Amino acid sequence: MIDRLRAQYEAYPYPPRDPADEAKRLITGSPSQIAELNHYVFAGGRDFTRPFRALVAGGGTGDGAIMLGQQLKDTGGPGEVVYLDISEPSAAIARARAESRGLDNIRFVTGSIADIETLDLAPFDYIDCCGVLHHLDDPAAGWRCLAAALGLDGGMGVMLYAPLGRAGVYDVQAMLRMIAGSGADDGTGGGNHAQRIAIARKLLNALPPTNWLKRNPLVGDHLGAGDAGLFDLFLHSRDRAYLVPEVAALANEAGMRIVGFIEPARYDPRYYVSDNELTAGLDRLSWIERCAFAERLAGNMKTHVFYAVKQANEADTVAKPDSKGAIPVPVGLDAAVIGQGAARNRRLSVDYDGIKFTFAMPRLAAEIVARIDGARSLGEIHAGMTPTPDWGDFMDQFGELFAALNGFNLLFLRKP
Numbered sequence: 001m002i003d004r005l006r007a008q009y010e011a012y013p014y015p016p017r018d019p020a021d022e023a024k025r026l027i028t029g030s031p032s033q034i035a036e037l038n039h040y041v042f043a044g045g046r047d048f049t050r051p052f053r054a055l056v057a058g059g060g061t062g063d064g065a066i067m068l069g070q071q072l073k074d075t076g077g078p079g080e081v082v083y084l085d086i087s088e089p090s091a092a093i094a095r096a097r098a099e100s101r102g103l104d105n106i107r108f109v110t111g112s113i114a115d116i117e118t119l120d121l122a123p124f125d126y127i128d129c130c131g132v133l134h135h136l137d138d139p140a141a142g143w144r145c146l147a148a149a150l151g152l153d154g155g156m157g158v159m160l161y162a163p164l165g166r167a168g169v170y171d172v173q174a175m176l177r178m179i180a181g182s183g184a185d186d187g188t189g190g191g192n193h194a195q196r197i198a199i200a201r202k203l204l205n206a207l208p209p210t211n212w213l214k215r216n217p218l219v220g221d222h223l224g225a226g227d228a229g230l231f232d233l234f235l236h237s238r239d240r241a242y243l244v245p246e247v248a249a250l251a252n253e254a255g256m257r258i259v260g261f262i263e264p265a266r267y268d269p270r271y272y273v274s275d276n277e278l279t280a281g282l283d284r285l286s287w288i289e290r291c292a293f294a295e296r297l298a299g300n301m302k303t304h305v306f307y308a309v310k311q312a313n314e315a316d317t318v319a320k321p322d323s324k325g326a327i328p329v330p331v332g333l334d335a336a337v338i339g340q341g342a343a344r345n346r347r348l349s350v351d352y353d354g355i356k357f358t359f360a361m362p363r364l365a366a367e368i369v370a371r372i373d374g375a376r377s378l379g380e381i382h383a384g385m386t387p388t389p390d391w392g393d394f395m396d397q398f399g400e401l402f403a404a405l406n407g408f409n410l411l412f413l414r415k416p
Contacts, residue, residue, distance in 0.1 A: 002086065002112055004237040005135060009060070009087035011193055012228035017061040019096035026070055027063050030262045030305045030409065031157025032056075032128045034071045035329040035374075039412035040260040040307035041126065041155030044319030044326070049077040055124045057113050057146055058132030059083040062094025068128065069103040081106045082121055084113070113142045122149035130159040131303075133250075135238045143254035147310065155309040155317065156256065163241035164295065165302035165353065168213025170241075172234050176200055180235070193235075197227050200234050218302055218353050242304065244292040251308050258288070259317050262305040263352070265407030266298065267291040271357055300353040319413035321395070321402050324379030326413050328372045328402070333410045339366040350408050359404045362397035364389065369401070377416060 030036060032054075038046045046052070052072065056065040065083040072079030083106055085091050091108055098106045111119055113132070127146050133139040146156065163170075180199040181192075204222075207214045222230040242250065244267075251258050261267040269282050269290055282290055295301050309317050319326070341348040341361060349358045364385075371381045382394050389397075405411035 002114075006086045008193075008231065008237060009085075010089050012231045013061050013087060013090040013093055014225075014228045014232045015061055015063070016225055016228050017063070017093055017097065019093065019100050022066070022097050022100040026067065028067050029063070031130060031159065031307065032064050032068055032126075033331060034068075034075075035331050035412045035414065036262070036409070037126060037155070037157055037307065038414055039319045039329075039406075041157075041309060041317055042153075043315070043317050044412070044414040046125075047077075048072065048075040048079065052077060052079040052126070053082070053124050054079070054126045054128065055082045055084060055116075055121065055146075055149065057084050057116075057127055057129040059085045059091070059094055060087075060131075061090050062097045064128045064130055065094055065106050066097050066101065066103070069098060069106045070101060072105055073103060079105055082124070083108045084111055084116070084119075084121070086110065086112050113145050116145050116149050123151045123154075124149055125151055125154045127154070127156045129156060130305075131161075133158070134161050134240050134242070135236065137238065139240075140250055140253045143250065143256070147254045147256055150310065152310060153313060153315075155259070155307055157305070157307055159303050159305045160247055160250075161239070161241040162295065162301040162304050163243060164298075165216075165218050165300045166241060167216045167219075168211060169219060169233060170239075171211070172200075172203065172207075172213055173236075173239065175203060176234055179203070182237075193231070196235055197230060200230055204234075218300055244288060244295050244304065247304050247306070248288045252311075255311050256308040257311050258306050258308050260307045261291060262307075263407060263409045265357060265404070266301070266352060267294045268407065269294045269297060271359075271407070272297050272355075298355060300355060302353075319415075321378065321399055321413060324382070325377050325416050327375065327377050327416060328381075329374045329412045329414050330372050331410060331412065333369065333372070333405065335366075335369045335372070338369040341365075348404070352408075357408070359407075361404070362400045364394065364397045365401050368394075368398055372411070 034048060038044055054068050059065045065081050069081045083094060088110060091110060095108055109119060127150055129146060133142050136142045180196040221233045248258055265271045270279060338348065346361045347358055348361055349356055367385055368381060371384055378398065382391060402411060
């Protein structure tokens with residue numbers, strides 16, 4: 001299977017990236033945004049001016065490695081990112097992207113996850129494994145290899161496919177295996193990538209309006225990504241998807257525990273239902289069970305992005321707004337939008353894949369957000385308000401505001 005994966009990504013590096021675009025923008029996202037991983041893995045307490053080693057396992061064309069490398073460079077600390085991938089053409093694109101940014105803190109290594117021990121790369125403070133495990137013959141074994149390379153107090157940012165939001169994808173995959181071969185040189189004609197892509201395009205054009213893929217507005221991986229996007233979505237040699245309980249079981253099998261899903265609000269059923277009888281039933285569920293309930297209720301999750309730590313690490317690794325010294329760190333937070341919502345009706349709405357979430361903002365929301373700059377602590381924000389509110393009232397309102405903004409990945413916490 002490794003040979004087939006290597007052949008695929010050597011022929012079609014994914015996602016398609018042009019190193020020249022690095023002059024225009026830095027691609028960011030989850031997992032592995034530094035403020036985000038610090039919040040979930042290190043309780044906001046990691047000092048990135050100290051040595052920090054990260055592994056990007058299955059680095060592809062470089063999104064995760066470039067994002068981490070640039071952020072670590074910006075901190076001025078001695079951070080190192082190890083990029084690991086089986087595809088040399090993919091690595092060549094990632095190298096060119098790093099060179100265009102002048103990043104000298106990324107080490108490029110050719111190999112698979114199974115090679116980590118023999119490559120003598122460990123230990124790591126953090127591991128990014130985005131969109132890789134679900135392509136392995138034995139995802140649990142792959143995850144165990146990664147866990148073995150992780151320091152006791154470290155953590156992982158992972159992305160796995162989710163089935164409900166990918167409705168129709170696996171039907172098309174199955175049909176293509178029937179008529180376009182398996183992708184192996186096994187006498188079925190499946191070894192010809194160009195021929196299989198041509199057949200896939202014909203099939204997509206022939207899908208009737210009742211087909212689940214045609215009825216699913218959430219899947220567009222194959223649009224605008226050329227042959228590589230189409231191949232990765234519909235002709236991949238190995239592709240599986242996981243419901244929340246299956247994700248938790250896979251983590252457990254690797255000796256890991258999940259500490260947070262991204263975005264948290266999407267995994268909280270209370271953002272979808274408010275009926276007292278329904279919420280009373282939810283109170284009897286564990287956190288993972290509530291996340292599983294939300295997944296089935298929403299029906300639109302295409303992936304699960306989450307952070308995990310070793311089971312042996314029993315610390316509460318998720319940052320909490322529990323002291324004057326806690327520093328709110330905004331990511332993509334528009335204070336003007338918050339202010340407008342507070343002035344209009346004290347509500348803010350966020351759209352995610354067809355669902356509109358609306359939440360109430362506390363009375364002091366606009367004033368608090370206007371003072372959040374990633375440097376001021378809660379104590380400093382409170383002291384700078386005129387008139388200065390009661391500390392208990394301020395913390396109650398900040399807690400309410402933080403739950404909403406953190407729930408949609410707009411605000412995190414760090415320690416000074």
